[in-house]
Amino acid sequence: MAYECCWFNPERNPLDCPNIEEGEEYLYASPRKRFVEKCIDCDAFERDMCRLPNDDPFSSIIKILREEYRDQKSHLISLSSFLSSKSREIKFLHELSVVLQTSMELDEVLSVAMTAITSGKGFGMNRAFLLMTDREREYLVGHIGVGPKNYEEAWQIWDDVDRSNFSLKELSRDFFKSKISLEKAKFQDVLEKLTVSRKDENHIFNRALKERRPILVENAFTNPEVDPKIAEALGVGRFLIMPLISRNRSIGILLADNFVTNKQISPRDMESLQTFAFPVAFAIERASLYERLQVEVEKKTRMNQQLQEQQDLIVRMEKMAVVGKVTSSIAHSIRNPLVAIGGYARSLLKSDNLEKKKEYLEFILNEARHLDEVLGEVISYSDTVYPIMDWWDVNQLAIALVGDMKDELADMGVTAEFCFSPDMPQAWLDYKQISYCLKTIINHILQSQPTATRIELKTWVDGGRIILCVSDNGISISSEMKTALITPFMETEAMGSGVGLPLCRMILERHGSAFTIEDRSDGGTSYSIILENKRGE
Amino acid sequence: MDRILIVDDEANIRLLYSQELADEGYRVDTAGTIAEALEHLSANSYSVVLLDIKLKNESGLDLLQKLVKERRDMAVILSTAFSCYKDDFSAWLADSYVVKSSDMQELKDEIKRLILRKKSR
Numbered sequence: 325m326a327y328e329c330c331w332f333n334p335e336r337n338p339l340d341c342p343n344i345e346e347g348e349e350y351l352y353a354s355p356r357k358r359f360v361e362k363c364i365d366c367d368a369f370e371r372d373m374c375r376l377p378n379d380d381p382f383s384s385i386i387k388i389l390r391e392e393y394r395d396q397k398s399h400l401i402s403l404s405s406f407l408s409s410k411s412r413e414i415k416f417l418h419e420l421s422v423v424l425q426t427s428m429e430l431d432e433v434l435s436v437a438m439t440a441i442t443s444g445k446g447f448g449m450n451r452a453f454l455l456m457t458d459r460e461r462e463y464l465v466g467h468i469g470v471g472p473k474n475y476e477e478a479w480q481i482w483d484d485v486d487r488s489n490f491s492l493k494e495l496s497r498d499f500f501k502s503k504i505s506l507e508k509a510k511f512q513d514v515l516e517k518l519t520v521s522r523k524d525e526n527h528i529f530n531r532a533l534k535e536r537r538p539i540l541v542e543n544a545f546t547n548p549e550v551d552p553k554i555a556e557a558l559g560v561g562r563f564l565i566m567p568l569i570s571r572n573r574s575i576g577i578l579l580a581d582n583f584v585t586n587k588q589i590s591p592r593d594m595e596s597l598q599t600f601a602f603p604v605a606f607a608i609e610r611a612s613l614y615e616r617l618q619v620e621v622e623k624k625t626r627m628n629q630q631l632q633e634q635q636d637l638i639v640r641m642e643k644m645a646v647v648g649k650v651t652s653s654i655a656h657s658i659r660n661p662l663v664a665i666g667g668y669a670r671s672l673l674k675s676d677n678l679e680k681k682k683e684y685l686e687f688i689l690n691e692a693r694h695l696d697e698v699l700g701e702v703i704s705y706s707d708t709v710y711p712i713m714d715w716w717d718v719n720q721l722a723i724a725l726v727g728d729m730k731d732e733l734a735d736m737g738v739t740a741e742f743c744f745s746p747d748m749p750q751a752w753l754d755y756k757q758i759s760y761c762l763k764t765i766i767n768h769i770l771q772s773q774p775t776a777t778r779i780e781l782k783t784w785v786d787g788g789r790i791i792l793c794v795s796d797n798g799i800s801i802s803s804e805m806k807t808a809l810i811t812p813f814m815e816t817e818a819m820g821s822g823v824g825l826p827l828c829r830m831i832l833e834r835h836g837s838a839f840t841i842e843d844r845s846d847g848g849t850s851y852s853i854i855l856e857n858k859r860g861e
Numbered sequence: 862m863d864r865i866l867i868v869d870d871e872a873n874i875r876l877l878y879s880q881e882l883a884d885e886g887y888r889v890d891t892a893g894t895i896a897e898a899l900e901h902l903s904a905n906s907y908s909v910v911l912l913d914i915k916l917k918n919e920s921g922l923d924l925l926q927k928l929v930k931e932r933r934d935m936a937v938i939l940s941t942a943f944s945c946y947k948d949d950f951s952a953w954l955a956d957s958y959v960v961k962s963s964d965m966q967e968l969k970d971e972i973k974r975l976i977l978r979k980k981s982r
Contacts, residue, residue, distance in 0.1 A: 660874060661873075663874060664871070667874075
């Protein structure tokens with residue numbers, strides 16, 4: 325029996341096989357592979373099969389095996405095609421979700437989403453519209469439409485896209501940078517007509533959101549479920565409604581159609597778009613929240629800036645008020661002696677009485693001394709602004725100060741006694757300022773307590789505090805007087821310039837310490853400087 | 862002879878004013894506190910009271926209110942080193958206001974004006 329198949333014919337060269345195509349050259353070297361992939365479908369092989377004797381049992385078996393093999397092969401090819409299509413889809417969705425995850429701006433997210441739906445490299449729909457739920461959740465509002473408005477524009481766009489050879493990412497970036505505002509404006513009329521109240525539960529858009537599933541609308545112009553205004557606005561009979569839901573929140577809906585090509589929207593298209601809708605809804609929600617957050621942050625930043633400006637203004641005003649108060653106090657302290665000096669100088673010029681002249685000169689000298697003291701206190705006040713802190717022995721400080729004042733004490737007939745606690749720790753203070761405080765207290769006693777004959781300087785540790793107390797054996801002072809003595813710029817009998825003891829309190833407050841004035845049980849008054857036995861901040 | 866009461870807590874100022882005003886032909890009394898001033902006022906009749914506002918722990922404005930209520934026929938001149946007291950409404954009760962100065966001509970003129978005004982009524 326003569327067979328047509330080349331492998332029965334030694335004169336036929338495998339290179340002459342009409343079924344082997346370019347790229348399949350490997351089949352020439354392997355008769356087995358060549359048989360499975362080519363010969364089994366070859367017409368010559370089929371004809372050879374028919375030549376087999378009918379009574380040959382292998383004839384029917386081979387025919388069955390061949391048919392079964394061909395069915396399986398066809399099924400495999402179909403599966404392979406499906407697999408590769410799904411692989412492409414997964415790759416596309418992966419790329420898409422990466423882009424969506426990195427996009428924080430709402431328009432950027434929308435550019436990616438709308439480009440993916442409408443580009444040939446994506447889902448290849450002709451047009452897409454996005455409706456978003458408004459902030460009050462009362463309406464689905466037409467937000468953006470993408471695609472051609474008519475046939476001419478469609479060919480123009482597709483031609484441009486083909487020539488540009490952009491990837492999906494590049495296309496969406498290009499759309500975001502140069503086209504999104506134009507597209508929003510282009511479909512403004514359609515978008516306005518697509519706006520729907522969320523309260524209309526029977527509306528097909530709200531139904532898609534409620535049922536959380538896509539709806540493919542067919543015959544929109546005659547479909548009773550479709551609002552005729554919507555069909556008219558879209559101008560197309562078939563479109564897909566895709567709900568966008570993120571964490572149970574209705575973000576909006578996507579409408580997609582093939583307005584130009586009128587291509588069918590297959591269940592597989594719907595399935596793919598549904599997979600795509602999840603990351604899109606999430607990305608839109610995140611971008612919207614981010615946008616609102618940015619607005620809030622900007623608002624808060626502005627408010628913070630205003631608050632800061634107000635605070636600065638208040639601080640400036642407070643400083644000015646303090647400056648005014650200090651200036652006023654100093655002016656008062658200076659004017660009185662100046663009036664006396666000027667007045668007596670004029671009297672000197674007029675008077676011929678030598679005794680009177682001498683008396684006037686005494687007055688002038690006294691007032692000049694007074695002015696000197698005021699100036700000293702003003703300088704001390706300015707020194708408090710920059711304290712020089714260090715560890716000092718309070719006992720040594722007190723002994724040194726009393727030594728400096730021995731002449732003043734002697735003039736007033738006052739003796740100083742020390743009652744110091746042994747093993748006193750050092751205190752963190754400004755030596756000059758605390759010395760000034762101590763001197764001011766002793767001066768105050770000398771001037772205001774003419775009956776005092778003795779002052780006692782006592783130190784001790786009380787918990788974490790070091791107490792330096794000066795007491796006199798003069799008469800007690802009233803509580804109003806005690807308050808007046810430590811109130812800034814409140815002039816008292818003893819403190820002509822109204823700065824001394826209040827300044828002590830201010831200095832000590834800056835040290836994180838305190839100043840108290842108390843009656844002694846056995847008569848007289850105690851003035852205590854309470855220093856913290858630790859380094860301040 | 863017109864009689865003037867000087868109320869000021871500064872002894873040197875009291876002495877200066879009293880000498881200057883005595884030289885002008887007035888009879889002058891002085892007080893360092895409100896209590897002293899009230900003693901003089903209860904005992905004597907004055908044409909003018911020259912009143913310092915800041916009197917150590919007291920305010921001359923308290924005395925001013927008393928004077929205005931009880932002795933309307935007496936002129937009161939506020940005298941102080943603080944010009945800011947012009948803003949205190951109670952200072953408006955006084956007949957005149959003079960800021961302390963070593964040149965007392967303004968004060969003397971004001972006293973003269975107020976005495977003349979009183980006499981012309």
